[in-house]
Amino acid sequence: MAFEDIKELLAAKRYVELKERIKELQIPDIAEFIDELDTKNAIIAFRLLPKEIAADVFSYLSSERQGEISTLVDEKELIEIMNDLFFDDKIDFLEEMPANVVKRILRNVSEAERNLINHFLKYPDNSAGSLMTIEFVDLKKEMTVRDALEKIRRIGRDREIVYTCYVTDAWRRLEGIVSLKELVLASPDVKVEDIMTTDVIYVNTYDDQEDIADIFKKYGFLAMPVVDQEKRLVGIITIDDIVDVIEQENTEDFQRIAAIQPSEIEYLEANPVMLARKRIVWLMILMISATISGYIIRRYQVAIEAVVALTAFIPMLMDTGGNAGSQSSVTVIRSLALGELKFTDILKVIRKELLVSILVGLGLTCVNFIRIFYLEGYDLSITLTISLTLFLTVVFAKFIGGTLPLLAKKVGLDPAIMASPLITTIVDAVSLVIYFSLAVRILHIVV
């Protein structure tokens, strides 16, 4: 969005007009606008917000900006913002803040809330506990629909989601769920227990967010209950947070496929030293592994000295092998991530990859043969060596690319590490061995 007009109002200190203009914007847009300002103007703009939306806007700000604002506003303002934040947004914010800000905030809340916050901060990253919110509507099964709607009217305004209500017993154990739709459609005198659903799908506080996202995707839920080890309802997870989880998990897979150690920090916010650290590990491992290809070439130095022309085709053979392998590995990695494929499908994968690689290999080899033999005029034995190597490399690359991610999954590794870079390194070495051993035989080179 372009906020030029509002920025001008701010620069000209025309605050009354600015306030009016901001009122027309949606909350996430106001946050985007404040994120774009420098610190001083950001504080001014934030203070101009109507009280009732300030906390909501705050929850959409970048964590950097949240930090600045919470350090620069006075204690009273900070407490007001904190009180108006939804509990999960509060935890998200505190997780990102340095210890002194967290301390300052915890000093200003009741002991009960302090304990609750500390409890939530202890849930591992990526667990249901760290995703959930405590603002849900809980009902009792003895209530009538009229009572239930009455309770929703009373407490609903402060609840993040009221479209699913949770029915709990005296020990706060989850007994069932009932949707607001069902409550509205039911007649007022019916009991909640008569319309509630009892076979509820729930997750535990320590469940992994990726598995939870899979459940949301499968069942199309808007929210899901979270229970502790005693089966007590402790929170709910809502679909908007799951959408973020899905994107985060996808980002991790993209990073692993590109041989980067996963990180949740946005590119523009990350500093170069941190980026370099996340990238150098795999580059180093792969660089050292690539020396195997070097040894193979040195082993066949005599062959190269005899027919130097062979060298010219090394890049093409290595690249094509690497690309053919990545295609298969990324396809399998993605299918595994989407739950479309399991380890037990390995024979189907091998069969499919063999068929595909034969088709693709034949196509590439034909074009390559025509180019090398007819267009570039190499002799038949060299052309044959290169063509055969190309075909065998493609078949091997697709076999390895298709099976390694499945094997990784089987032994509990992330399949995404078996992607392009690692596959390329393996395929390189193998394609060189194929190349030179064929060359030695076909060209009758005495090694």
Add this chain to the structure above:
Amino acid sequence: MAFEDIKELLAAKRYVELKERIKELQIPDIAEFIDELDTKNAIIAFRLLPKEIAADVFSYLSSERQGEISTLVDEKELIEIMNDLFFDDKIDFLEEMPANVVKRILRNVSEAERNLINHFLKYPDNSAGSLMTIEFVDLKKEMTVRDALEKIRRIGRDREIVYTCYVTDAWRRLEGIVSLKELVLASPDVKVEDIMTTDVIYVNTYDDQEDIADIFKKYGFLAMPVVDQEKRLVGIITIDDIVDVIEQENTEDFQRIAAIQPSEIEYLEANPVMLARKRIVWLMILMISATISGYIIRRYQVAIEAVVALTAFIPMLMDTGGNAGSQSSVTVIRSLALGELKFTDILKVIRKELLVSILVGLGLTCVNFIRIFYLEGYDLSITLTISLTLFLTVVFAKFIGGTLPLLAKKVGLDPAIMASPLITTIVDAVSLVIYFSLAVRILHIVV
């Protein structure tokens, strides 16, 4: 899920028990179970479903299975399923079916519905029109909250989502939205227009699904209205369909990054010829581009003949360059997809990539120097040639990897095509030029 026990009941024809057991399952699980059976048993199991859930289960089946069932059940059954399907599920189903099945179904609906279906089938794939459903609740602004809730009670049962209601005027133009939460919380005599929100964010029927998903992510919506060119409300899009869109767009990016032409068909369902076609195009383009590297090597044949040892380091240099470039390109591609980066950030990206590449390049070069000079005992001039090439290649690769996706975006191409494979091909050629021109100078080779 393991459905062994139910499969046994089916095999033993213990249909009464089977029915009981199925009732305990969630709809998507029943669909998964039926998808796993062979055709004959699938039809039997589908016919055993209680009438009220049959259509719902049907909408979750794979399109292959949907096709089989709709060909094998009789006309009356098919009409019943169709009548019970939500409109968007019906369109999704019809889009996947061969012409004869579509004809058979259209023969059995009213003319009005036939026209509507034909209209919807014409919306382009990936447009708002092809995603939306028509089962929404529309209200008038003159209604009281009591009237509105009354209307929801009357029609709500057949509506896919009732948590946002849409207020339209006499010409069906969208005037505002009001959530069920607001209706429940408001007092019964208040007019809808007094509680509705008028600055509604909506999309047009021809808007692209990727842009729509971005809006959902930004604002955290559960549903969004779709209007036609005359601003009339024609449908709504719900978050569950958007989650599918997000995964589909991510899959496309994974495919592009791996040099595969995008396809929506699941891996296990795709036939080898189709897979080969989607893969061979880029492999062919990249194979032919890789011949540039071949020409460079041939151009420096004299250098290789003079110092054959140089060949041994070609794979390591090419691979490291390719990997360093992919890291940068995939990072930028992902940040663009998440909206964290825009073209105007290009200078920040260049600055960051240069800093990171210098850090990473130095680290790799040091390790490499030690290995080649001290451990493998190559002489200093060869070690220097390789080390300098490595450093320059990493810097160049990260520069190209960081900027090409941004340039692609700028000229309207998908940034994801500027990923690993293309970057690798470019970096290969450049690294060879750097390598040999340094070698010629440092090793005093007369070319």
